[in-house]
Amino acid sequence: MTNILMEPDGAYLCVVPARRPGQGQVFLPFEDERLSLILSKAFLLAADAGITDESIRVQIERGA
Numbered sequence: 001m002t003n004i005l006m007e008p009d010g011a012y013l014c015v016v017p018a019r020r021p022g023q024g025q026v027f028l029p030f031e032d033e034r035l036s037l038i039l040s041k042a043f044l045l046a047a048d049a050g051i052t053d054e055s056i057r058v059q060i061e062r063g064a
Contacts (some may be wrong), residue, residue, distance in 0.1 A: 004041060006060075013059050015041055 004013040044051065051057055 004045070011059070011062070013045075013056070015044065015056060 004015065005011075006013050048060060051060070
C-alpha cells in the first residue's frame with residue numbers, strides 16, 4: 001500500500017486498485033510491486049483532470 005499526501009491541508013488521498021482487470025495498455029514489469037503502485041498512482045494523478053472515479057474526484061476536490 002502507498003499513501004498520497006495532498007497539499008495544502010495534509011489530507012491523505014485513498015486510491016485502491018480496481019477489483020476487475022482494467023483496459024490499460026501499459027505493463028510495468030518491475031520486480032518490486034511497491035514501485036509499480038507508486039508509478040501508477042503518479043501517472044494517474046498527473047492526468048487528474050481525466051479522473052472519472054467519483055470517490056477519487058470527491059477527495060481531490062475536497063482538498064482543493
